[in-house]
Amino acid sequence: MAEDWDSAAKVDRTEEFRGALDKSVNRLRQKFNQMARGIAPRHCPLCGYYGKFGPFGSPPRYDARCPSCASLERHRLITLYLLRNPVLSKEHRLLHFAAERPLRRFVSSQVGRYETAELRVDTNPDHVLNIEAIEMPDESFDRVMCNHVLEHVDDAKALSEIRRILRPGGIAFLTTPVCEGWPATYENPEVSSREDRFLHFGQNDHVRFFGHDIRDRIRAAGFRLEEMVAVEPDVHRHGLMRGETLFIALKPEVAA
Numbered sequence: 415m416a417e418d419w420d421s422a423a424k425v426d427r428t429e430e431f432r433g434a435l436d437k438s439v440n441r442l443r444q445k446f447n448q449m450a451r452g453i454a455p456r457h458c459p460l461c462g463y464y465g466k467f468g469p470f471g472s473p474p475r476y477d478a479r480c481p482s483c484a485s486l487e488r489h490r491l492i493t494l495y496l497l498r499n500p501v502l503s504k505e506h507r508l509l510h511f512a513a514e515r516p517l518r519r520f521v522s523s524q525v526g527r528y529e530t531a532e533l534r535v536d537t538n539p540d541h542v543l544n545i546e547a548i549e550m551p552d553e554s555f556d557r558v559m560c561n562h563v564l565e566h567v568d569d570a571k572a573l574s575e576i577r578r579i580l581r582p583g584g585i586a587f588l589t590t591p592v593c594e595g596w597p598a599t600y601e602n603p604e605v606s607s608r609e610d611r612f613l614h615f616g617q618n619d620h621v622r623f624f625g626h627d628i629r630d631r632i633r634a635a636g637f638r639l640e641e642m643v644a645v646e647p648d649v650h651r652h653g654l655m656r657g658e659t660l661f662i663a664l665k666p667e668v669a670a
């Protein structure tokens with residue numbers, strides 16, 4: 415039997431399958447073009463657009479990006495939360511890390527002082543800050559927004575620093591990729607090259623993939639935690655990612 419397998423394995427069948435592969439690629443291309451135009455009309459709570467959304471990412475997620483304001487699923491989830499809960503006011507000073515353009519106009523319109531923070535100066539932020547060691551006084555902000563940053567950095571340091579710069583009663587709005595089926599966050603010190611990080615963590619500059627225990631990690635930094643999960647009918651109406659979670663981390667009024 416082993417000999418049969420060996421002889422079969424020696425026949426290069428690439429050419430034989432090339433035609434089938436080409437047909438398959440053409441079918442996928444047609445399907446992609448069809449899906450890329452959007453599946454059904456959605457409503458964007460950020461800009462009011464109603465119509466089909468476009469794809470985003472590689473590999474692409476369909477119905478992800480609003481063609482009017484470029485919002486993605488998480489931006490619309492956060493906006494729905496902010497529209498339904500009176501958590502921002504003109505009395506508030508808010509710091510937005512890695513500030514996403516689609517969210518800026520709406521969030522800045524809801525608070526008294528809106529400031530952006532980036533690790534580098536390239537995008538002309540209000541502050542150039544390292545989230546692991548934030549050069550800001552204690553208790554200087556009422557609100558912090560930080561989307562898809564924690565998976566790039568030392569999350570224990572970052573969460574501790576966010577808590578420090580928040581005033582008592584302050585709130586941090588946090589999103590990050592989470593694998594809810596994993597009880598524990600996956601970290602691996604042997605994974606350090608860009609290629610390996612892409613393979614293990616899904617992006618070449620991610621340093622972990624959070625599991626369900628992200629809640630424990632946020633609480634360990636001294637926060638109380640509430641959540642908004644993307645569920646129906648919001649998912650189909652607004653083009654959200656099923657089960658995506660917005661973590662609302664609250665700094666207690668009185669130190670525990």
Ligand SMILES: [Zn+2]
Pocket residue numbers: 458459460461462463480481482483484485
């Ligand atoms: Zn929009």
